[in-house]
Amino acid sequence: MNASIQAEIKQGKPFESLEQEAFLALLWTADRLQWRLTEALKPQGLSPTQYNALRILRGAGKQGLACSEIAERMITRDPDITRLMDRLGRMGLVHRGRGDEDRRIVVAKITPKGADLLKQLDPVIRQFLHSLLGHMGEKKLNSLLDLLDKAATSAS
Amino acid sequence: MNASIQAEIKQGKPFESLEQEAFLALLWTADRLQWRLTEALKPQGLSPTQYNALRILRGAGKQGLACSEIAERMITRDPDITRLMDRLGRMGLVHRGRGDEDRRIVVAKITPKGADLLKQLDPVIRQFLHSLLGHMGEKKLNSLLDLLDKAATSAS
DNA sequence: TCACAATAATCGTTATAACGAATATAATTC
DNA sequence: GAATTATATTCGTTATAACGATTATTGTGA
Numbered sequence: 570m571n572a573s574i575q576a577e578i579k580q581g582k583p584f585e586s587l588e589q590e591a592f593l594a595l596l597w598t599a600d601r602l603q604w605r606l607t608e609a610l611k612p613q614g615l616s617p618t619q620y621n622a623l624r625i626l627r628g629a630g631k632q633g634l635a636c637s638e639i640a641e642r643m644i645t646r647d648p649d650i651t652r653l654m655d656r657l658g659r660m661g662l663v664h665r666g667r668g669d670e671d672r673r674i675v676v677a678k679i680t681p682k683g684a685d686l687l688k689q690l691d692p693v694i695r696q697f698l699h700s701l702l703g704h705m706g707e708k709k710l711n712s713l714l715d716l717l718d719k720a721a722t723s724a725s
Numbered sequence: 726m727n728a729s730i731q732a733e734i735k736q737g738k739p740f741e742s743l744e745q746e747a748f749l750a751l752l753w754t755a756d757r758l759q760w761r762l763t764e765a766l767k768p769q770g771l772s773p774t775q776y777n778a779l780r781i782l783r784g785a786g787k788q789g790l791a792c793s794e795i796a797e798r799m800i801t802r803d804p805d806i807t808r809l810m811d812r813l814g815r816m817g818l819v820h821r822g823r824g825d826e827d828r829r830i831v832v833a834k835i836t837p838k839g840a841d842l843l844k845q846l847d848p849v850i851r852q853f854l855h856s857l858l859g860h861m862g863e864k865k866l867n868s869l870l871d872l873l874d875k876a877a878t879s880a881s
Numbered sequence: 882t883c884a885c886a887a888t889a890a891t892c893g894t895t896a897t898a899a900c901g902a903a904t905a906t907a908a909t910t911c
Numbered sequence: 912g913a914a915t916t917a918t919a920t921t922c923g924t925t926a927t928a929a930c931g932a933t934t935a936t937t938g939t940g941a
Contacts, residue, residue, distance in 0.1 A: 589850075591861075592858060594873045597800050637890080713750075716869040829918065
């Protein structure tokens with residue numbers, strides 16, 4: 570069982586514990602999936618982090634989002650939002666302004682150019698995800714979600 | 726179902742597809758687990774990547790391993806093994822030499838100091854993994870492994 | 882209201898990752 | 912056996928991540 574992951578992580582010895590095996594399998598699988606996403610986004614010149622941030626901003630709509638709120642919603646925790654927004658700003662995909670009520674806050678919004686880019690990417694990503702995970706079927710994907718949720722409980 | 730992951734990745738909208746939801750949950754969970762590992766290794770001054778490489782070299786034993794073989798066994802694919810070994814070498818945890826038969830090859834071996842460090846870490850990591858994932862029980866961990874294996878098939 | 886703590890973001894610096902090009906050696910082909 | 916191709920690693924460079932310290936603004940308690 571689980572022969573292929575064990576084969577890929579060519580360990581000389583078997584795993585010391587089931588917990589360790591599951592831990593390694595999770596990180597390994599995530600790394601491979603992210604690698605595929607990186608490849609899929611490369612033609613557009615976006616990194617997964619940048620893509621994730623853009624999607625978050627699209628979800629926030631016209632009112633935009635504070636940098637700290639973007640950080641909370643990112644997949645990978647605690648990136649440097651300031652410089653991430655700097656880069657997206659230089660590409661013309663987002664713009665920023667100070668908050669009116671609380672002048673400490675910087676609110677970022679997606680630009681029309683950024684929204685267009687995402688719209689163009691939507692079918693590509695949908696297709697990409699389907700080709701990666703579609704073969705698992707609804708039942709197994711739901712089980713996976715359930716188990717991932719449990720695996721994350723002690724870690725978040 | 727899966728309320729907590731969905732809550733944590735505070736999306737304004739629900740997920741577009743089950744595939745997308747599973748993909749995000751996998752990356753998100755892996756990021757959190759890796760973050761915890763990073764914290765656990767910090768007192769020893771090791772990054773997860775360095776720890777992973779050291780373990781691989783311990784598994785290889787006295788004959789050591791070629792850089793290219795280390796790369797194949799790493800959890801995160803394609804790091805710059807040369808410079809990774811440079812750093813571990815500077816710390817005195819590994820040493821390197823050219824292969825005798827094939828002089829293109831550089832063979833890395835773990836040093837006694839490196840082995841000692843790992844031995845010291847072993848109980849810490851075992852405890853760490855148990856506290857993270859032990860609550861899931863054998864059955865669920867096996868299911869998770871099985872599903873991760875399936876999720877990885879199209880990505881590797 | 883004034884000092885003090887809390888929060889939001891920025892920036893300086895160092896370390897690491899990512900991408901290619903370059904180097905050295907080995908294998909293969911004609 | 913000389914030229915070519917493949918392999919293993921290194922290295923130069925740029926971009927990004929990680930860690931702390933800093934600045935600006937707001938909230939709070941004496």
